[in-house]
Amino acid sequence: MNPTLEIFSQGEEIVTGQVVDTNAAWLSQQAVNMGFTVTRHTAVGDKLEDLTQVLLDISARADCCICTGGLGPTSDDLTAEAVATAFAVPLVFDEIAYAQIAQFFHHRNRDMPECNRKQALLPQGSIRLDNHTGTAPGFALKHGRCWFAFVPGVPSEMRQLFLDHIQPMLASRFTLLPDKLITIKTIGIGESDLQERINTIGIPSQVKLGFRAELGEVQIKLLFPGDYPDEGRETLTNRIAASIGDAVYTIEDTGHPPGDLVSVVDQLMTIGGHTLAIMETVSHGLLAAKLVGTTWLQNALIEQSIESLTHRLQVDYHPDDLVATAKAIAMAMQKNSGADMALIQLTSSSGIADSNQKQGTTVISLLGVNNQFTHAVRTLVGDINRKQQQSALLSLDLLRRHLQANAIDREKS
Amino acid sequence: MNPTLEIFSQGEEIVTGQVVDTNAAWLSQQAVNMGFTVTRHTAVGDKLEDLTQVLLDISARADCCICTGGLGPTSDDLTAEAVATAFAVPLVFDEIAYAQIAQFFHHRNRDMPECNRKQALLPQGSIRLDNHTGTAPGFALKHGRCWFAFVPGVPSEMRQLFLDHIQPMLASRFTLLPDKLITIKTIGIGESDLQERINTIGIPSQVKLGFRAELGEVQIKLLFPGDYPDEGRETLTNRIAASIGDAVYTIEDTGHPPGDLVSVVDQLMTIGGHTLAIMETVSHGLLAAKLVGTTWLQNALIEQSIESLTHRLQVDYHPDDLVATAKAIAMAMQKNSGADMALIQLTSSSGIADSNQKQGTTVISLLGVNNQFTHAVRTLVGDINRKQQQSALLSLDLLRRHLQANAIDREKS
Numbered sequence: 139m140n141p142t143l144e145i146f147s148q149g150e151e152i153v154t155g156q157v158v159d160t161n162a163a164w165l166s167q168q169a170v171n172m173g174f175t176v177t178r179h180t181a182v183g184d185k186l187e188d189l190t191q192v193l194l195d196i197s198a199r200a201d202c203c204i205c206t207g208g209l210g211p212t213s214d215d216l217t218a219e220a221v222a223t224a225f226a227v228p229l230v231f232d233e234i235a236y237a238q239i240a241q242f243f244h245h246r247n248r249d250m251p252e253c254n255r256k257q258a259l260l261p262q263g264s265i266r267l268d269n270h271t272g273t274a275p276g277f278a279l280k281h282g283r284c285w286f287a288f289v290p291g292v293p294s295e296m297r298q299l300f301l302d303h304i305q306p307m308l309a310s311r312f313t314l315l316p317d318k319l320i321t322i323k324t325i326g327i328g329e330s331d332l333q334e335r336i337n338t339i340g341i342p343s344q345v346k347l348g349f350r351a352e353l354g355e356v357q358i359k360l361l362f363p364g365d366y367p368d369e370g371r372e373t374l375t376n377r378i379a380a381s382i383g384d385a386v387y388t389i390e391d392t393g394h395p396p397g398d399l400v401s402v403v404d405q406l407m408t409i410g411g412h413t414l415a416i417m418e419t420v421s422h423g424l425l426a427a428k429l430v431g432t433t434w435l436q437n438a439l440i441e442q443s444i445e446s447l448t449h450r451l452q453v454d455y456h457p458d459d460l461v462a463t464a465k466a467i468a469m470a471m472q473k474n475s476g477a478d479m480a481l482i483q484l485t486s487s488s489g490i491a492d493s494n495q496k497q498g499t500t501v502i503s504l505l506g507v508n509n510q511f512t513h514a515v516r517t518l519v520g521d522i523n524r525k526q527q528q529s530a531l532l533s534l535d536l537l538r539r540h541l542q543a544n545a546i547d548r549e550k551s
Numbered sequence: 552m553n554p555t556l557e558i559f560s561q562g563e564e565i566v567t568g569q570v571v572d573t574n575a576a577w578l579s580q581q582a583v584n585m586g587f588t589v590t591r592h593t594a595v596g597d598k599l600e601d602l603t604q605v606l607l608d609i610s611a612r613a614d615c616c617i618c619t620g621g622l623g624p625t626s627d628d629l630t631a632e633a634v635a636t637a638f639a640v641p642l643v644f645d646e647i648a649y650a651q652i653a654q655f656f657h658h659r660n661r662d663m664p665e666c667n668r669k670q671a672l673l674p675q676g677s678i679r680l681d682n683h684t685g686t687a688p689g690f691a692l693k694h695g696r697c698w699f700a701f702v703p704g705v706p707s708e709m710r711q712l713f714l715d716h717i718q719p720m721l722a723s724r725f726t727l728l729p730d731k732l733i734t735i736k737t738i739g740i741g742e743s744d745l746q747e748r749i750n751t752i753g754i755p756s757q758v759k760l761g762f763r764a765e766l767g768e769v770q771i772k773l774l775f776p777g778d779y780p781d782e783g784r785e786t787l788t789n790r791i792a793a794s795i796g797d798a799v800y801t802i803e804d805t806g807h808p809p810g811d812l813v814s815v816v817d818q819l820m821t822i823g824g825h826t827l828a829i830m831e832t833v834s835h836g837l838l839a840a841k842l843v844g845t846t847w848l849q850n851a852l853i854e855q856s857i858e859s860l861t862h863r864l865q866v867d868y869h870p871d872d873l874v875a876t877a878k879a880i881a882m883a884m885q886k887n888s889g890a891d892m893a894l895i896q897l898t899s900s901s902g903i904a905d906s907n908q909k910q911g912t913t914v915i916s917l918l919g920v921n922n923q924f925t926h927a928v929r930t931l932v933g934d935i936n937r938k939q940q941q942s943a944l945l946s947l948d949l950l951r952r953h954l955q956a957n958a959i960d961r962e963k964s
Contacts, residue, residue, distance in 0.1 A: 155589070210742065422839055
């Protein structure tokens with residue numbers, strides 16, 4: 139039997155529905171991956187009585203509980219007080235926590251307001267969980283049968299504290315036999331097409347098969363019991379991946395850090411020693427934004443008007459031949475930027491701002507390794523934000539397929 | 552005292568974190584707008600014992616509860632059975648529900664699977680809630696002090712059943728006086744600083760004060776009881792806003808659609824008839840990405856190397872004087888793009904890619920209305936994605952302050 143774990147979220151913004159509680163889902167996934175059985179989520183507002191009661195109930199019911207929110211400096215942040223009341227432990231002033239909070243303000247050249255002092259009051263006997271990105275330290279303690287960990291509700295801080303402190307702590311305190319999750323990540327192929335290809339392969343009944351679709355990407359989830367033989371797992375995974383072909387951009391293992399399309403492209407560009415210039419229309423900066431931190435993106439351009447761009451670059455604009463126009467722009471950008479590759483988006487609707495209404499044809503083209511020119515023509519649908527996301531992904535995927543095909547060619551020769 | 556309402560979600564996909572429970576947030580907002588006090592969200596998996604216990608607990612605690620999920624045709628859909636067990640009422644076959652389910656399949660030219668018959672079994676004495684978009688009817692019944700309504704977990708069906716049946720039913724069964732929520736949205740000022748400024752203003756005890764922080768933005772939430780006088784509400788809101796000054800970028804009323812920083816800037820730019828060119832370093836395309844759909848962003852540039860940019864624009868590069876360099880780039884971009892305003896980011900670290908490690912100084916500058924030049928110097932901290940977000944927000948906010956100040960000047964003259 140796996141140990142049980144509950145998620146407890148605090149905040150008026152959650153119970154009143156102003157914020158969707160994405161923390162609960164993220165933490166549950168992490169806990170399931172570690173080998174816990176997640177049994178319950180609870181959320182209450184900023185009421186001391188409710189907080190106290192929920193803490194007491196959980197301490198009698200679960201083996202572990204992760205609590206988010208209520209650690210801020212303001213008067214509606216009541217978690218530490220609720221812990222003190224529920225578990226009858228005094229709050230004590232933690233010198234190190236205080237020094238860290240003071241340092242947070244010092245680094246930002248700001249005076250520390252008096253009310254932040256409160257965040258250094260931790261339940262006696264609890265383990266402090268240092269927070270390097272915000273002011274609120276987390277803390278952990280055991281009450282009844284249950285190990286509690288308390289973290290801020292800000293998602294980035296919550297994730298950092300979970301990964302840095304809570305995950306290792308739980309791994310050492312519980313005996314866990316986690317299921318093994320394999321994720322096959324694909325792009326450019328639909329969920330039902332994937333299902334049909336996989337149907338031809340026999341999946342053993344112990345293996346749980348699931349799909350998760352978001353925008354252009356579909357992930358195939360294979361959940362293997364902890365005692366499933368390694369070899370059988372690998373064989374099955376490879377057979378499924380082979381049946382899907384080059385739409386698979388990566389295969390993720392429980393143990394490996396999450397690799398999205400950006401990190402796969404980043405690796406391929408870095409290994410190949412390439413540099414890139416891009417021109418975005420529909421994705422409107424989102425492609426460049428996703429590539430933040432890469433060293434090979436030389437520059438990027440977002441243009442409202444193709445006419446004024448072609449004029450400035452002194453290349454011909456063929457409104458009826460977007461592919462030829464894209465190729466001319468790519469060559470000019472390659473020359474101007476000094477990058478060895480250029481990725482260009484063009485759309486048939488006159489202005490980008492119109493793309494909310496129109497189902498414009500989008501041409502995504504790449505002047506790639508050894509000046510090979512490839513392109514894809516797509517009709518994007520949905521609202522403007524969906525088109526923006528889709529076109530950024532499709533552009534990245536064109537680049538990914540080109541780089542992977544070239545890497546395979548190099549291996550062969 | 553408002554009647555209390557709880558949300559109860561059922562499903563393994565929710566407790567394991569595969570699905571984020573957006574239903575709970577949506578229903579809570581609806582309930583708060585009607586005048587309920589939402590006190591708790593609970594989610595459990597498909598376990599009869601847990602479901603039964605939660606239903607009993609809620610029936611003793613809340614005046615109303617909306618339950619989602621568990622009404623499907625498969626063996627893991629246990630809600631009706633749990634209701635029967637918890638409240639000791641038999642399930643009875645509902646002829647009309649059965650006819651509706653049969654019709655659902657008939658309309659789609661599909662045979663009705665035997666397992667769907669189960670969905671016509673409803674607790675004796677409950678009110679059937681007809682479902683016109685799916686197979687599962689909802690139902691409502693009272694137990695203990697609590698009115699329960701049960702709806703499917705599919706968001707579109709849940710919403711339709713709530714709006715068509717549950718909302719009118721609750722409005723007729725409860726005496727409701729909805730609270731009024733005012734949200735003061737600020738940027739560029741910390742949560743604890745805000746708290747200190749507001750502390751100097753006496754907030755009546757009936758008014759609930761809350762804060763919500765995300766990245767650079769902090770929202771102040773003021774929840775007024777429904778019978779609080781309009782004039783008093785306006786006076787208090789204005790006093791708080793005045794104590795904060797120009798860090799307030801908008802004030803939102805219960806009735807008004809949510810306006811974020813982008814939509815406030817979009818309105819100001821559109822009303823002023825301005826156009827803009829931007830150059831991003833740290834935000835790396837994210838600023839342009841946020842402005843998708845606006846008509847006034849002429850073009851945007853993301854540059855890895857300030858040196859090569861200044862070279863291309865033929866302006867002087869002063870490594871020791873980023874402000875002067877930014878001004879020169881702004882003037883060149885304004886000229887090249889034909890836009891009347893230019894927003895420029897520069898950072899002291901040599902390359903953008905380095906900004907993960909370094910705490911580089913970032914200069915955000917604007918060549919604005921009538922060629923007024925303003926700038927802000929900030930030290931950004933955190934990981935690269937946080938810096939990217941912060942710099943995009945700070946840039947937008949510099950633009951917002953400039954436009955609002957000019958709008959006030961125009962009004963005065």
